[in-house]
Amino acid sequence: MAISQAAVIGAGVMGAGIAAHLANAGVPVLLLDIVPKGAENRSALAEGAIAKMLKADPAPFMWPRAAQLVTPGNLEDDFDELVHCDWIVEAVLEDPEVKRDLYHRLEEVRKDGSIVSSNTSTLPLKLLTEGLPARFAADFMITHFFNPPRYMALLELVAGEKTRPEAVAEIAAFGDRVLGKGIVHCHDTPGFVANRIGTFWLQCAVVETLERGLTVEEADAVMGRPLGIPKTGVFALLDLVGLDLMPKVDASLAATLPKDDAYQALRRPFPLLEKLIAEGYTGRKGKGGFYRLNKANGARVKEAIDLATGDYAPAARPSLASVSAARRGGAKALVAHADKGGAFAWAVMSQTLAYAASLVPEIADDIPSVDRALCLGYNWKFGPFELLDKLGAKDVAARLTEEGRAVPPLLEKAAAAEGFYRVKDGRLQHLTVAGDYADVRRSEGVLLLADVKLKGPPLARNGSASLWDIGDGVVCLEVHTKLNTIDPEVFKIIGKALEIVAKDHKALVVYNEASHFSAGANLGLAMFAANVGAWPAIEDMVSEGQKVYAALKRAPFPVVAAPSGLALGGGCEILLASDAVQAHAESYIGLVEVGVGVVPAWGGCKELLSRYSRDPRRPKGPMPPVAAAFETIGMAKVAKSAFEAKELGFLRSSDLVTFNRERLLADAKQKALSLVEGYQPPEPVELFLPGPSGKASLAYALRDLFAKGQATEHDMVVATELAEVLTGGAKADFTEPTSEDAVLKMERAAFMRLVKTPGTLARVEHMLETGKPLRN
Numbered sequence: 001m002a003i004s005q006a007a008v009i010g011a012g013v014m015g016a017g018i019a020a021h022l023a024n025a026g027v028p029v030l031l032l033d034i035v036p037k038g039a040e041n042r043s044a045l046a047e048g049a050i051a052k053m054l055k056a057d058p059a060p061f062m063w064p065r066a067a068q069l070v071t072p073g074n075l076e077d078d079f080d081e082l083v084h085c086d087w088i089v090e091a092v093l094e095d096p097e098v099k100r101d102l103y104h105r106l107e108e109v110r111k112d113g114s115i116v117s118s119n120t121s122t123l124p125l126k127l128l129t130e131g132l133p134a135r136f137a138a139d140f141m142i143t144h145f146f147n148p149p150r151y152m153a154l155l156e157l158v159a160g161e162k163t164r165p166e167a168v169a170e171i172a173a174f175g176d177r178v179l180g181k182g183i184v185h186c187h188d189t190p191g192f193v194a195n196r197i198g199t200f201w202l203q204c205a206v207v208e209t210l211e212r213g214l215t216v217e218e219a220d221a222v223m224g225r226p227l228g229i230p231k232t233g234v235f236a237l238l239d240l241v242g243l244d245l246m247p248k249v250d251a252s253l254a255a256t257l258p259k260d261d262a263y264q265a266l267r268r269p270f271p272l273l274e275k276l277i278a279e280g281y282t283g284r285k286g287k288g289g290f291y292r293l294n295k296a297n298g299a300r301v302k303e304a305i306d307l308a309t310g311d312y313a314p315a316a317r318p319s320l321a322s323v324s325a326a327r328r329g330g331a332k333a334l335v336a337h338a339d340k341g342g343a344f345a346w347a348v349m350s351q352t353l354a355y356a357a358s359l360v361p362e363i364a365d366d367i368p369s370v371d372r373a374l375c376l377g378y379n380w381k382f383g384p385f386e387l388l389d390k391l392g393a394k395d396v397a398a399r400l401t402e403e404g405r406a407v408p409p410l411l412e413k414a415a416a417a418e419g420f421y422r423v424k425d426g427r428l429q430h431l432t433v434a435g436d437y438a439d440v441r442r443s444e445g446v447l448l449l450a451d452v453k454l455k456g457p458p459l460a461r462n463g464s465a466s467l468w469d470i471g472d473g474v475v476c477l478e479v480h481t482k483l484n485t486i487d488p489e490v491f492k493i494i495g496k497a498l499e500i501v502a503k504d505h506k507a508l509v510v511y512n513e514a515s516h517f518s519a520g521a522n523l524g525l526a527m528f529a530a531n532v533g534a535w536p537a538i539e540d541m542v543s544e545g546q547k548v549y550a551a552l553k554r555a556p557f558p559v560v561a562a563p564s565g566l567a568l569g570g571g572c573e574i575l576l577a578s579d580a581v582q583a584h585a586e587s588y589i590g591l592v593e594v595g596v597g598v599v600p601a602w603g604g605c606k607e608l609l610s611r612y613s614r615d616p617r618r619p620k621g622p623m624p625p626v627a628a629a630f631e632t633i634g635m636a637k638v639a640k641s642a643f644e645a646k647e648l649g650f651l652r653s654s655d656l657v658t659f660n661r662e663r664l665l666a667d668a669k670q671k672a673l674s675l676v677e678g679y680q681p682p683e684p685v686e687l688f689l690p691g692p693s694g695k696a697s698l699a700y701a702l703r704d705l706f707a708k709g710q711a712t713e714h715d716m717v718v719a720t721e722l723a724e725v726l727t728g729g730a731k732a733d734f735t736e737p738t739s740e741d742a743v744l745k746m747e748r749a750a751f752m753r754l755v756k757t758p759g760t761l762a763r764v765e766h767m768l769e770t771g772k773p774l775r776n
Helices: 013-024 044-055 064-069 079-084 096-109 134-138 165-178 194-212 216-222 235-241 245-256 262-266 271-278 321-336 340-358 367-378 384-391 393-402 409-416 449-454 488-504 523-531 535-553 570-577 604-614 623-634 642-648 661-674 692-707 713-727 740-755 758-770
Strands: 006-009 029-033 070-074 087-090 115-118 140-145 154-159 182-186 291-294 301-305 312-314 421-424 427-431 437-439 465-469 474-479 507-510 559-561 565-568 580-584 587-590 656-658
Touching: 006 013, 013 029, 013 044, 013 064, 013 070, 013 140, 029 044, 029 079, 044 064, 044 070, 064 070, 079 096, 087 096, 096 115, 096 134, 115 165, 134 140, 140 165, 154 165, 154 367, 165 182, 182 367, 194 216, 194 235, 194 245, 194 262, 194 340, 194 367, 216 235, 216 301, 216 321, 216 340, 235 245, 235 291, 245 262, 245 271, 262 340, 321 340, 321 384, 340 384, 340 393, 340 409, 367 384, 367 427, 384 393, 384 409, 384 421, 393 409, 409 427, 427 449, 449 465, 449 474, 465 488, 474 488, 474 661, 488 507, 488 535, 507 661, 523 535, 523 758, 535 570, 535 740, 559 570, 559 661, 565 570, 570 587, 570 604, 580 587, 580 642, 580 661, 587 642, 604 623, 604 713, 604 740, 623 692, 623 713, 656 661, 692 713, 713 740, 713 758, 740 758
Parallel strands: 006 029, 006 087, 029 070, 087 115, 115 140, 154 182, 474 507, 507 559, 559 580, 565 587, 580 656
Antiparallel strands: 140 154, 291 301, 301 312, 421 427, 427 437, 465 474
16 A cells, blocks of 8 residues: 555654654645643644744754645544544554553544554553554554654664564555655564663763763763764763653663663662753753753853762863874774773773674664664664674673673674674675674665775775766766865866766766765865965866866766755755756755855856746746845855755756665666766856846845845955856846856856955855854
């Protein structure tokens, strides 16, 4: 049964978020909750949840129009509407009696073959289905989303003994292909997979911090980036999820886990936590938590709590030799270090990783499932078993033995073999519970560059970019600088791509598997050149970028860009120069050059003008496209999803969107191949620009913004140059065409004038130092 209509029961944070994400994927969804006592609006809870989500940041909806697919209602007046739903997600109170009462009601109205699932994170499936008919049990499972549902990629599935395999396969496929989730099949055990290990890790880290006398800042510095864990570490993560959740999860696990489970030994009274919760310090959603922002006297000072006294003081930047060692030698150097940070890291991670190794196959069938759960659910760069390989399975086992601690059988097997993972014949393999190796299985239709790299060397490579043969005549261009910024070495590889693909292949895909597609030009390189007065070198880089991007656009083969994460400035301009874009839904795209005091100069102004002038949805005439481009570029607008990028014109209406990050490369490859037959590069576009009269109109609007305090002095300088480019310069006349080359020349000239101004140099320097724009 295809899922064409869904419902979510429970309009709390999780239920509403799940409904929003179903709507993001284009699925109509019914959102129901109880009728509040004495309420005039009987559907106030669901309606209020939708209204709140439309104002929230980060936004649960990928674009506001998605909210139109969510129909609010209540459990009394609209319950019969559930008969139309193919999938009903329950997200009500974590009370088995409340849930079972609801299930009995659902059984009376739902249609044959419809699937019911619970978003519970704590209750066993066996408990939830007690006393329910066989028909219900056959169509019931647990679908555990992580918060926030739009952004967290993990979806844990738990099937019961009576659950229909077809129902599990249906939800797994829908969750993967439609909702974009990484599916982990879990066994019906407490905490499932991610929270079973993640909660152990958090609890262990808190206990070790308290017993070793570390500060929260020190603990987070160690338990974060040095281990491939987000910089929130432990205490900032607890603030993020809510301190009041910690005792609830602890109580649930304690009640359902065996008494001899290692988690039980970590439980301790934590009076400070109880005090914080009682006083409203529940984390970011409250007055603060282990950290808080002190806004006294108009300042915003980040403060950290003293775990011994409960007093707050300005947060300090820890200086630990172990953390410094990890920057060079990774996690292995961290846990081997003799200082308190190294000892803390070993104490926490040795317990956590040994615990994880003891749980397979109890919680999941294999180790890739466990690694996948922690990577997708907690944003770890490496799962527990991948971390064990980083540390050396043999070394960890030996150190545990030396310390008189038990070594889990699975860890013993890894230590005696080639670790938990190995590469054989170009294929990634994992250790099985039996002690042999099996190929890591990818879902059908998944193509990962990481797997391609195991099979052989690149077609071409330098320190900034590489070319990979991804099969069927398609080449992948991968940029791998910091934040995938664009530099002259990237230009060289693009040049090689133009040669190689034209000679021996069919199409080019621009893609990488880092967190971001590209943050734009390498500002550090530009700043260095500016500091030594190497203006010709800067102009050469701008000119070369224009030539390379134009060559991509006019290549004799299709070019498809496949962004995910940030695609800003020069990264956005790659998308604009491509024949098509296959965008991950979570692509954040924009021309943000004004933030560093320049204008887009690798064709961004020219391409956006061209897009706006040819868009049938936009007003006609010479001025509307110019005004729209001026607003988009001048305000450095960034689309917060691929769908918003279509509205802003960074993507075409014909460009496609992929929800599952792991399917992006395969989808982009198929898009590229679909363009091969009969391919002809696009013809140059002539633009009809308003010239001085148009610039005067934009100048009038600028003066108004400046008078209102909405534009700074240097904003005026940058925006004036931008207006000059977009209106076509002094000689432009809307009755005569302006060529693309003429606009490129104006982009380059405006860029060079601006980059020599003190205001722009200050903006570039500030961005490099702080990562934030300067308003000067």
